Amino acid sequence: MIQRTLRTRAFAVLLFFVATAFSPLALALPTIERFTTASGVRVDFVANRDLPLIDVVVSFDAGSARDPAGKEGLAALTRRLLDTSTRVHDEQGLSEAFADLAVSLSGSVDEDRATVAWRSLSEPSVRDAAADLVAEVLTQAIFSPAVFVRERANAKAALKDALTRPNVLAERAFTTAIYRDHPYGRLTTPESLDRLGRNDLVAFHRTHYTRARAHVAIVGDLDRAQAEQLAERIMAKLPAGETPEPLVPVAPAQANDVRIAHPAQQAHLRLGLAVMTRDDPDYFPLLVGNHVLGGGGFSSRLVDEIREKRGYAYSVGSYLEPRRQAGPFVIALQTRGQQAEEALALARETLARFREQGPTDEELRRAQDNIARGFGLRLDSNRKLIGYVSMMGYYNLPTDWLERYPQAVRAVTGQQVQDAFSRRIDPARLVTVRVGGDGDR
Template sequence: MRPLNAPLQVIAMTFPFRGALLCALALLSFARPAFAGVDIQHWVAANGARVYFVESHVLPILDVQVDFDAGAARDPAGMSGLASMTQELLDSGAGGLDEDALAEKFSDLGARLSGVVDNDRAGLSLRTLASTREREGALALLRTVLTQPEFPATALDREKARAIAALREADTKPDQIGGKAFARALYGDHPYGRSPSVESVSAITRDDLLAHYRRHYVASRAVVSIVGDVTREQAEAIALQLAGDLPSGEPLAPIPPVTMPQARTERIAHPANQSHIFVGEPVTRRGDPDFFPLQVGNYILGGGGFVSRLTKEVREKRGYAYSVYSYFNSQREPGPFLIGLQTQRAQAADALKVVEDTLARFIAEGPTDAELKAARRNLVDGYSLRLDSNRKLLESLSTIGFYGLPLDWLGKFPERVEAVTAAQVKDAFRRRLSAEHRVKVIVAGD
């Protein structure tokens, strides 16, 4: 089902649709409701769960996500892959129903169950029609999966075998090798630097799954995000229904702070024809005060596709790579800033020098007025695409809820982008990026 081969995982699984409800829900999913404004309601349920709700009656659909502080950073040392495997097997049997029976019941209701795991969180999301029969049936099944998972040994053995096979295959691919090495070089033994291995996955037992589930899937650390065709009163009942039977839970120790790496270059031998190059350093947390200057600046540097500086310098002027990109990945602790590209082995050194020179020049000079204006316009114009469906709105809402971002985060996004100045971009990049901490990983480089 889901390979445990990525250091930064966001992986989803879905159940199939069936019958007439398939057609209705699939057609509705293509509709694009217009969100003139996003009114986010927030409260803490009696069981301690934090609830975030957007009421929308544009479509007869309900989307719900329940997240927990149960991501890969909570894997014990030597047990990387435990968080992902626990989440993976929540629906493999629950409340006396095996996985086939669960899948059939979701399908008969026209509902879709999905899972998400990354470094910080893990959980489940549900999409269902908002009509009473379908909504109540789907929510009851979700509650069963969340509160009564059984983790059958046969399913664990099967998924371990699949994961191990995927890991062995990934260990032959230069992009996967490079991604793991990059995370390791940035974070060392910090939980963000660990990746699942054949050995760590092989060691996972059913008792380990149960222990991880009981410790982390608790009401006091549940974040319930609800978007769709229900009232506030119904949303309050849904939140209590989904997390009401979970234990309150004991406090967790915080994730360790990130120690900034020392600059280094790691070369990994591989027979591939192309070199895979990763350049970056840990930079941003969720809610970082420099978020908007860094995002606007990154659009200009390497996040804007064909209009970015890196693309112009690396691809258009010199033909070193078809694609070169950069991004900031914010997490609970500082997530990575990454520049990535693939290029012919013989020109890897030249391509890397162009990347480094382009970055250094951008940090020193900042953006031009024309670049800044275009970046702000494109980011604001693309903003509506973040909210053009209940599902996308749910993804943003769950992020706001899990990381405790301001409730006006979405509503004020355009004006905060528009307020970014060239001086702010230059200052943020100068302060937050440092050659002293910049790590370079080159797979298949000469």
């Protein structure tokens, strides 16, 4: 045990040193190689020899949109238990096995996908051992009954706590209102968690964690041949599976005004609709336009009109969340309950004026400079770059998407912004949500 602890600490110290002792990765224009493994898995790979590290993200079409109706939370709970125990290692043993290799293991679930991500040293013995351990997690997870009971209870307790917060209630009400019966509108509840059994997790894993539904992204200290071997080593033992049915498109929004009583003094407001896909032809005009409208911080119109001129809100802005099918466009703010209607009316007015007129030349130039000049900072480390490479490969975006990004931003015209917003953001279909403000009397 002492020798293993010392070895673990030695690897951890080395890993920390190589991650911090060198200057950040300067890969403004990374070369992305795209290929398919012998077992049929799609891979996107970027070689970087600056640091003796590798980052890998394995994505599966196993996001919350794949939850069966009535069993919302299944995708998230499956991912939560995936790396807790296998046929070879119990929970503690698996944790120690990763620690002995100084492997950083993580992952996530969103509406479209579930991920397993890991970082390790690129030294072949460590790299191969880490790959074998990840493959074990992916193919031999057992979803221990005891761990299932514990983690379902933890998820339920965390959800119940979250449901007391007005901002969470606002986000959930907004999601339900814009997506209605679409899979994106299926939200986890304490009751849906109660309906989940361990066998549901086993079946979900068997169906969705397959090669046909997988994508691998690799960034780091490897050549192409080594990357191919690594991807195959991780994925070859997974079942082939079947290509999933595509998600249905999101139906056009229907205007809705949702009010939820809550004793909070602040009213939490949401305004918007479903708009942008990952491969959206209006992606860059909407991106630049949103930066002018509300995504550019203190330089945005919403901040200027609602916060600076009227003092209606300390925090106000807008954002776009692209997905495989139409993701949301949201204007979000908090304000005192007594002035919520005035703030909401001003948000609508600001949006309407922007749709009609588009940005000024100065607003457009400033937004393009902010986005394009800051883009390099999003690629200045392996950890940042792997997120983009994984996203691009999973959504099958062109391999030169990163290279074209700054140029595409600068090529947007004010007329294109105005046209995109006028076509895509219909005021007659906006969903409005207000939660709280009832305590401000």
